[in-house]
Structure formats: structure tokens, C-alpha cells
Amino acid sequence: MPDLSKMKKPDVKVVLLGDMNVGKTSLLHRYMERKFKDTVSTVGGAFFLKQWGPYNISIWDTAGREQFHGLGSMYCRGAAAVILTYDVTNWQSLAEIEERFLSLTDTANHDCIYALVGNKADLTDPKVHLSQDADGQTKDPTGGDEERTEPQVLSAVPTPPASPTSFSGLVLHKQVTRDDALSLYERILRYKGLDEKSSLPADKMCFETSAKTGYNVDVLFETLFDLVLPSILRKRHENRESPTVDLEDSGGVGSKRARSSCC
Amino acid sequence: MNCVVDVCLFSFSLDVLSEMSVKAFELVPAVERDLLMGDKARINIECIECCGKHLYVGTNDCFIHHFLLDEVTSSKGKLTYSAQKLLHKYLGLKKPVAELRAASALERLIVLCDGIVFLVDMVTLESVPSAAGGGVRIRGVTAFCINENPVNGDPFCVEMGVLSSKRRTVQVYMVFEDRVQLVKEVNTPEQPCAVSLDGYFLCLALTTQYMILNYNTGAAQDLFPYDSEEKRPIVKRISREEFLLAAPGGLGMFANAEGVSQRAPVSWSESVIAAAVCFPYVVALDENFITIHSMLDQQLKQTLSFRDGQVLQDFEGKVMLASTKAVYVLVPLPMERQIQDLLANHRVEEALILTEGAQRNIPKDKFQILHRRILQQAGFIKFGQLQFLEAQEHFRKGQLDVRELISLYPLLLPVSSTFTRCHPPLHEFADLNHLAQGDQEKVLQCKKFLITYLGEVRSTEVANGCREDVDTALLKLYAEQNHNSLLDLLASDNACVLADCIPWLEKYHKYFALGLLYHCNGQDSAALQLWIRVVDGELQDCTRSDLYEYIVDFLCCTSNLDLVWKYADWALRKDPSKGVHIFTKRPAFTDQSDLSPDDVISYLGKNQQALLLYVEHLVLEKRIQKEMIHTNLAVLYLERVLSLLSKSPTDEEQLTRAREKLQAFLRESSLYRARFILGKIDNCEKLLLERATLHGKLEEHDTALHILVHKLRDFSSAEAFCMWASSSRDSAYQRQLFHLLLGVYLDGSPPAAGAGSSELQMAAVDLLNRHGEVFDAVCVLRMLPDGWSLQLLRPFLNRAVRASMHACRTSQIALGLAHSENLQLLHDRLKEVRKPIFVSEKKGCHLCHNTFSEPNVVCLPGGVPVHTHCVAQRVRDSPTKKRLTNSSNHT
Numbered sequence A: 001m002p003d004l005s006k007m008k009k010p011d012v013k014v015v016l017l018g019d020m021n022v023g024k025t026s027l028l029h030r031y032m033e034r035k036f037k038d039t040v041s042t043v044g045g046a047f048f049l050k051q052w053g054p055y056n057i058s059i060w061d062t063a064g065r066e067q068f069h070g071l072g073s074m075y076c077r078g079a080a081a082v083i084l085t086y087d088v089t090n091w092q093s094l095a096e097i098e099e100r101f102l103s104l105t106d107t108a109n110h111d112c113i114y115a116l117v118g119n120k121a122d123l124t125d126p127k128v129h130l131s132q133d134a135d136g137q138t139k140d141p142t143g144g145d146e147e148r149t150e151p152q153v154l155s156a157v158p159t160p161p162a163s164p165t166s167f168s169g170l171v172l173h174k175q176v177t178r179d180d181a182l183s184l185y186e187r188i189l190r191y192k193g194l195d196e197k198s199s200l201p202a203d204k205m206c207f208e209t210s211a212k213t214g215y216n217v218d219v220l221f222e223t224l225f226d227l228v229l230p231s232i233l234r235k236r237h238e239n240r241e242s243p244t245v246d247l248e249d250s251g252g253v254g255s256k257r258a259r260s261s262c263c
Numbered sequence B: 001m002n003c004v005v006d007v008c009l010f011s012f013s014l015d016v017l018s019e020m021s022v023k024a025f026e027l028v029p030a031v032e033r034d035l036l037m038g039d040k041a042r043i044n045i046e047c048i049e050c051c052g053k054h055l056y057v058g059t060n061d062c063f064i065h066h067f068l069l070d071e072v073t074s075s076k077g078k079l080t081y082s083a084q085k086l087l088h089k090y091l092g093l094k095k096p097v098a099e100l101r102a103a104s105a106l107e108r109l110i111v112l113c114d115g116i117v118f119l120v121d122m123v124t125l126e127s128v129p130s131a132a133g134g135g136v137r138i139r140g141v142t143a144f145c146i147n148e149n150p151v152n153g154d155p156f157c158v159e160m161g162v163l164s165s166k167r168r169t170v171q172v173y174m175v176f177e178d179r180v181q182l183v184k185e186v187n188t189p190e191q192p193c194a195v196s197l198d199g200y201f202l203c204l205a206l207t208t209q210y211m212i213l214n215y216n217t218g219a220a221q222d223l224f225p226y227d228s229e230e231k232r233p234i235v236k237r238i239s240r241e242e243f244l245l246a247a248p249g250g251l252g253m254f255a256n257a258e259g260v261s262q263r264a265p266v267s268w269s270e271s272v273i274a275a276a277v278c279f280p281y282v283v284a285l286d287e288n289f290i291t292i293h294s295m296l297d298q299q300l301k302q303t304l305s306f307r308d309g310q311v312l313q314d315f316e317g318k319v320m321l322a323s324t325k326a327v328y329v330l331v332p333l334p335m336e337r338q339i340q341d342l343l344a345n346h347r348v349e350e351a352l353i354l355t356e357g358a359q360r361n362i363p364k365d366k367f368q369i370l371h372r373r374i375l376q377q378a379g380f381i382k383f384g385q386l387q388f389l390e391a392q393e394h395f396r397k398g399q400l401d402v403r404e405l406i407s408l409y410p411l412l413l414p415v416s417s418t419f420t421r422c423h424p425p426l427h428e429f430a431d432l433n434h435l436a437q438g439d440q441e442k443v444l445q446c447k448k449f450l451i452t453y454l455g456e457v458r459s460t461e462v463a464n465g466c467r468e469d470v471d472t473a474l475l476k477l478y479a480e481q482n483h484n485s486l487l488d489l490l491a492s493d494n495a496c497v498l499a500d501c502i503p504w505l506e507k508y509h510k511y512f513a514l515g516l517l518y519h520c521n522g523q524d525s526a527a528l529q530l531w532i533r534v535v536d537g538e539l540q541d542c543t544r545s546d547l548y549e550y551i552v553d554f555l556c557c558t559s560n561l562d563l564v565w566k567y568a569d570w571a572l573r574k575d576p577s578k579g580v581h582i583f584t585k586r587p588a589f590t591d592q593s594d595l596s597p598d599d600v601i602s603y604l605g606k607n608q609q610a611l612l613l614y615v616e617h618l619v620l621e622k623r624i625q626k627e628m629i630h631t632n633l634a635v636l637y638l639e640r641v642l643s644l645l646s647k648s649p650t651d652e653e654q655l656t657r658a659r660e661k662l663q664a665f666l667r668e669s670s671l672y673r674a675r676f677i678l679g680k681i682d683n684c685e686k687l688l689l690e691r692a693t694l695h696g697k698l699e700e701h702d703t704a705l706h707i708l709v710h711k712l713r714d715f716s717s718a719e720a721f722c723m724w725a726s727s728s729r730d731s732a733y734q735r736q737l738f739h740l741l742l743g744v745y746l747d748g749s750p751p752a753a754g755a756g757s758s759e760l761q762m763a764a765v766d767l768l769n770r771h772g773e774v775f776d777a778v779c780v781l782r783m784l785p786d787g788w789s790l791q792l793l794r795p796f797l798n799r800a801v802r803a804s805m806h807a808c809r810t811s812q813i814a815l816g817l818a819h820s821e822n823l824q825l826l827h828d829r830l831k832e833v834r835k836p837i838f839v840s841e842k843k844g845c846h847l848c849h850n851t852f853s854e855p856n857v858v859c860l861p862g863g864v865p866v867h868t869h870c871v872a873q874r875v876r877d878s879p880t881k882k883r884l885t886n887s888s889n890h891t
């Protein structure tokens, strides 16, 4: 039987959770492939490997459909970061996070990092469009991040737009305010039994993004990657201590797992 | 032989049905209905087991059939199976045979029938009596599984997990040749209904969920929920500590022993009844189809129609299926063929994923060759679609021999190239025209791509061994596309094949470039001939409008003197003043055997203008201090002046400039043979100034001044003459010259002379008034005629009187000061003679502030003791003293 386990071993796992249609797959496409493309509702789950410096990060895209709900715990097992995603134009999608998805994260690492992400910001927020100026540079309108988002290829946005309504025809009502998100984030911490003061500040871990325009997408992923680095290092350290040695990772040859002979 | 026909028909119908264009597997019949149950309609296959060549089939009428299965490869490479029936045996329980597992080391089959597990002999199919008497039996069993990753080291023992119908437990048994032994019994939270075993890990389907249970430690890990009422669970061990499970929504989920999914799930239909892995594919069986997904990208790759499917199982890597009536083998097509199929359909990404996924199954060196080839093919597919970025990336990774690409472009490879395209071909294109189908825009894009691509690879190891081909192709493209980099290529180290490029560059009128190429090939003479033809208008190439200057520059820099002698002539004829740069702008070669000035001078002999510039260069820039060369230059200047003089009408402006040059040179150089030059113009009345200068050089100042004053009557020149002729001499010499001039003025004007001489008198007066300081006033007064009015000489006399007064008074003051100083000292000395002077080691010297080490001291006025050497120093530096020594010069 062939050894199926030989794959680029991810060092750490990041999982996207959230109701169907909130744009999890679109966010991942935007980040990995730098474009916004048509999606179909995800079946089961999918994952991407992202090279981050010397590390491999696996990013799991889960299915939001109720049918696949039962798989969530398994995807979250051993996750170092979970991205809880909702749709800013849909209040219910935020409620679902608390009702359906939060409990799935029980299997995640004890030091798992949580990010709360309101996607489709382009539908409610003119700034998200304005940031797409002619030379394609995205300025972060909140001013909170120095990071620069990648140059965007925008389909048909004239610059500068005369009024917010000219972006996409209509601006939807924003159903989820930033305060709603911040207070949910605090409830999440409470659910996790985490101390607000010693945890990452809600302000830093609540994002509003647009997979469509790319707004804040790189910032989201890269902030998380930087935050999980200690987790990677700890995991590597533990592996070194443990009696089973991953010979492949350390560049050796031979069997994948050598049972230690002394016990 | 009937059977062979059947096979063909069958696979034909499957091909039609298969909807995917990848063909990863072929379904090949192994045991057909005839051989099993003939026309007995109610007999169905329930389970199969295959072990080497031995195939066992369990049926619903409680029979086990034993076949010998042989693989037959036809001459065309087609694989078929021929089955030979060895035995069949009724087990006597009237119930279907639910499960069969071979334990080949024990030569036993483990059978599950009617809820009972028991052993039969693999050869005789006889039930095995227990060592303790009676049969080996485990009752109330719903399912069992064999541990393929046993924890017990005994090869003659098989580990088995058993589920029983009544209890919520899993039992682990050791199976020996003639007995079974219960080693562990673990409780489960719910009734288990399917099990798989790997090491200590039991993977279980319970009533409402899947879980992993370590029967050694008792540790349990929930996986995910499902509904056993709704669907039949699948728990399939696929590799060490990894399982494949049927999940809600028709998913095939992967889970490892830690309860983590490391691969993305595949999407099956809801009715899947069995699954197996044949890397890199997941094969699943449902009511009507066999579906094949790739584990690499989760995509559905192939679907085969299959009715009444009963069993899908892999045996030592061989995937077998059974319908209710017949047994089949799912034969994987060779990986290479699958990849080629994908490529043939332009499914490049999938082909590459499959290739990379196949890495583990292929020896490393073989894989590398395969991988490279696939990348190259992929590159050409992308190239054909004009997706150049991707193409280039594939070419780069696949280490493509660039000549494969170049050879697509007609005529680019040099005739001398030994290249032949690889076989089998990497692509389907005959050449670029075939690829572009006459679309010139496409052709152009392809050419532009090749230009960038070759530009990038030519300096990398990709071009090793074929630099000539690469550079030649690049040169041709540059020339054809009128590309700027043509000259850069030729200016750099290149390997363009000359013979091949000549006609090409000529065709595109790139003569300048061709010349450069000749130069690269050491044929400078050919290069020059070609360029000269361009400059002379015989050939057209507007690459450089300054080609003439370029040639001059080229000759100037070449170390090949033969070339210089050969082509300088042409350059000088074309433009002597620029042509002479060949000689004047030559970089200083360290090599002494370089051009000698004498050779150049004699070479230039016929060409006056060039010669003049050259000699001028030697004298003025090289500062060569040789009499001959200076004389030569003087002669050349002179000849130029003479020739201008001889023309009529004379170009005054040119003449003035020429004379100025001559005069300046005559004045400033002191190396030329003045007598010789003078000889040439001794009686030339037009070059008086020059003659005067020459006389001056010969120190014949009388004659010189005579000419200037009497012949030329140019008094300011005469004055100037005195200045330069004495410029590097002392003041006495200068005075002498001025007196001489004064003498000439005065001698020429006897007191009672006419108008002409009063002019000389005026000159004499002016001279005195202007340069009074040079003259010795007493002498002058003696020389002057008595009749001159005082008024006339007033400025001169004023200055003379004041100067003499000044000198007199200055010396009187100095005298007075010295006198008073003397008195003061005398006074002090008298005073100090009476007083003791204290000298101690604690008190320092007033001048240098060091202590005294000996009693000898000097007293300053006021009785201050100082060192003897300090006072000596002070006297030396004293400003008074300085002033006194300088005062004689002061006016």
C-alpha cells in the first residue's frame, strides 16, 4: 500500500467558519489567487497550502451549509486560528456564528486565535470603493494598519465616483455595525473562558473585508499568520521533544514514524 | 475465446458512457457469470477475497468458489484475465457468505456466515477443527476486520476486530492456525456497525457518529455525526493511521488516528456503498456507477457505469469489484498515459498535479525525466495558447533545451547547428506558421516572446552547450524586428555564427551591426571596409549617423597598426581635422612599440592640415620637448601664413589668426631653430613682427627693436617686446632692454629732426612716463637731449624724485630707532649690574615657561631672567629685525 501520508506537512492550521454565502471561499480565492471569481457553495471543505516564510500554513475553507455542519469540529481540531465570518449585510449571519459555529471551535487548540470578519463591506461602505484609486493602491481608510493591500484589478469602477450610489448601483443597508461585532467578540472570549485583558484586543481582531475589492483581505490573513507564529514554534519544539520523530521534516530518511525502541 | 470478444464489447460500451475525458482506469472482467452460477438467476455474489493469484468468491447460497486468476497481456499490450475454477464448497449454513478474509501465512480463510466467524483451509476449503476439539467459532458477529498494521510481531498470527450484534463492544482477537484468542474487549457508547483497525486504533461507525478508539489506552476521539438509519457507513483504512469515511451530504471524508482531516473531502453521491484508494485516486461504488476522484485536487476524474455493484475492495493494491454476477479488476492505466491523455486535452494543470502526485510511485531519476518532459509539453501547450508567462515558467522548470523552441521559428537556427527535435515530439506544431495559422499578429507575439526568453536565458546555464544557436537566433530576431538590443548583443561577449548571420544582416541592411560582428570575429579589416562603404554612400544603413566618427574612433583605439596605416588615409581624405584624431586621440598604450611620432609625421607628410594638427598636438598637448618637432611646427605655421599671404585676395581674418598662432609659438617656444626660421623670412617685409621676435630669441635685441621701431613703427609692440624678452630674467636685464629701446628712440631722433622723429620723441617720453620705475633716472637724465622741457617729463621726474626721497627718509628713521634702542639697553645694563638676579628651579623662563637647569641666563630689560637659547630664538624672530632687513626694499 502506498504511503499516503507523504504530503507537504502543514505546520499550522487556520480554519474559516461561517454561514453559507457569507463569502469564505471568495475570501480565500482573493487572498490566494488575487482575484474575485464565481464560486459555488462549498461541498464538504477544501484547503489551500500557503507558504509563509519558512512555514506551511494550511487554510481550510469549510462549507457553511447546515448539511455539513457536523464536520466542523473535525476541521477545527488542532486549529491555531479560526476566522469566524459573517456578512455585514446580513444580521442573521452574525447570529449564526454564536448559535451554530462557536461550539465547533471546542476542538481547536487551547491557545487558538479568533478573528471576527464581516465580509462584503463593499456593499455598504463607500470607503471600500474609494480606496481603490486609479493606481490601484489600497489605502486603509481606518488608518489602523500600515500594511498595503495588493493592487486591484477592478472591473468597472470609474474614478472618482460622484456619489456612493454610483459604485454598484445601490448601497445596501449595513445590518451589522462594528459595535455589534466588537461585543460579539467579547462574548466569544467569555465563552472561551478567556480574560479580556490578557487576550488580543477586540479592536484588533474584528475586521471588515471585501473579497470583491480585496479590501483588508491581505491584512486579515497576514495579521493572523503573524499571530500564529509562536504556535508554530511551540509545535516544532514539542515535536522535537516527543518520542516520535518526524524524520522527514528534519531531512532524514527512513520510516515516517519510528517507534522508539526503549518502550 | 468467446470471452475476448465480450471484453471488447464491454469496454466499448463503457467508453461511450464515461463522461470524463481522463481515463485513469479500465474495467477488465475477471470471472464471468458462466463460470460462477451459469444461468441460476437467484445466486448472487456476496463477497470476494483475492490473495495473490487465488480468488475466493462467497455467494448467497453459502458457497465458496476458489479460482486461479491469471493475468494475460495481449500482443497489443491489452491486459485481460483468465480465471480457472479450482474448487467450490458448500459451507452448510444455508445463509449467504457475508465476509471472506484470507490469512495466507496461516493458510486459512476467515469466514463470516450466519453471524458466525470460523476458519476454513485455503486449499481444501474444509472447516478447520479447533485444537481443543470442535470448530473454531465466534458467534453473534455482525462484522469483522483484519488489522493490516498489526501490533503483535508474530507473523503466524492475525489480529482481528469483531463487532457483535447484541453488545455495545468491540472485541479484538488473535487468530492462529487452529484457534482464536480474545485479547481485548472495549465498550463503545453506542452500538457499533462498522469497524476498521490500524495498530491500536479502531475506527468505528456507531449508530449516530464515527469515532476513533485506541483499544490499548481507551482514549476515544469523536469524529463527526451521521445517521446510520439513513445511510450505510463506510469505514475504510486507506493507509497507516488514516481512514476514509462516508460523511453526510455524500462526502468521502478523510480522518487520521488523531481525529484530524489532512485532506480535503471528495464529493460522492449519497448512495455510495464502498470505497477504496488507489493512489492518487479514490474509487467509490454506488448503485449504478464507479466514480473516480483525484485525491490531489478532489476533482471527479472518471465515471464508469456499473450495475448491481456489490463489492469494491482493494487487495494488495489491486482494486476489484463484483456485481451480483461477475467479478472485475479495475486496472489503472499507466500514469504516463493518463498524463498524456490530459495533455492531449490541454488540461495542463491537472496533468502537472497528477505528475507531481505520482512522484512517490516512481524512482527518483525516472520521475525527474518524466516530470521535465511533462513540464516541457505543458510549456508548449501554453505557448500554443500564447500564454507566454506560464509557458516560460514551465520551460524553465522543465529545463527545456531552448533549441526545441527556437526550432519552431523557421531559419533561426544556424545551418551549422546539430540540433534535432526530440522524439517523441514535445508538441504538435510543425513550425510557427502552422501554429499561428497565418495570423501575423500571433507570429509577432511569438517572436517577441522568444526575444525576451532568449534574452533571459542566454547568460544562464540553460544556454550551455548551445550558445551559438541561441545567440545566432537572438541576433536574427533582433535584426528582423529592428530591436535596439542588437548592438548590445554584439557589444557583449557573444557566440553568433558569422557565416550564418552575414546574409541575414545584409538582408535587413544592418551593415553597422555586421561590421561589429566581423569585429567580434577578429575581422576588423572586413568591418572597416563595410563601414567605409556605408559612409561613402554605397550601402544604406542609418543605424549611426556618425559612422565616420565611429570609424575614426575605432582606428584610434585599435592596436593593429596595419589597420591604422591602411585606413587612416581614407579618413584623412574625408576630413583631415577629424581624421587626425586617429593619431591625436590615441589612448596611451603601455606598449612602447606603438606609433612613433616620426612615423606619423612622415605618413602625414602629404597632408598639410592633418600634419599641422598632429604636430601641434605633439607640442601643445603631449609637450614633447624636441627641437626637431618644434622647428617642424614653426615651419608649418610659417608655411601656412606664407601660403595665405600668397593668395590673392588674402583672407585677412584667416591670416590674422594664422599669424597670431605663429607669433605666439615663436614667442613661447624656445626649442625651435630660430636662425633656420629666420632664414626663411629674412627678407619678407610682411612678417616684421615675426622677424623681430626671432631676433629677440637670438638675443639680437638691437636688430629686433630696430625692426619694430623703424620698420614697423609699432611702439607698443616694441614695449611688449621688452617685457617678454626680459620676462624670465632679472631686473637688471630688463632695465638694460628698456634703456636699449630708449636709446633706439633717441638715436633715431636727432634734436633738429623733422616730424617723423618727433614721433619717436613722443614714444620715448611715453616710455619714460609709463615705465619710469624700470629706468635708472640718473642715466636717463644724462641721455636725454638738453632741449626737452621739464613739463614733458614731469610724471617721470616726479616719480623719480619721490622714490629717492622715500629711500632717504626710510633709512633715516631706521637709523634713529637703532640709536634709541642702543641707549635703552645701555641704561638697563647699568641698572641691573647692581642688582642680584634670582634664578631658581621653581621660577620659569618668561619666554618658554620651562624651569632653569643651569645658572647661565640672559636678563631682559627689567631684570627678567630667560634662557640663553630662548633669547637667541627671539632675536632671530624679532619683527624689528625683520623690518630692518626688509626695509631696504621698501619704497
Ligand SMILES: Nc1nc2c(ncn2[C@@H]2O[C@H](COP(=O)(O)OP(=O)(O)OP(=O)(O)O)[C@@H](O)[C@H]2O)c(=O)[nH]1
Pocket (backbone or CB within 6 Å): A018, A019, A020, A021, A022, A023, A024, A025, A026, A027, A037, A038, A039, A040, A041, A042, A043, A062, A063, A064, A065, A119, A120, A121, A122, A123, A209, A210, A211, A212, A213
Ligand atoms: N459584493 C460582494 N459579494 C461577495 C463578497 N464575497 C462573496 N460574495 C458573493 O457572495 C456569494 C457567496 O460567496 P462564497 O464565497 O461562495 O460564500 P461561502 O461562504 O464560501 O459559502 P458556502 O461555501 O456555501 O459556505 C457569491 O455570490 C459571491 O460572489 C464580497 O466581498 N462582496
Ligand SMILES: [Mg+2]
Pocket (backbone or CB within 6 Å): A024, A025, A026, A039, A040, A041, A042, A061, A062, A063, A064
Ligand atoms: Mg464556500
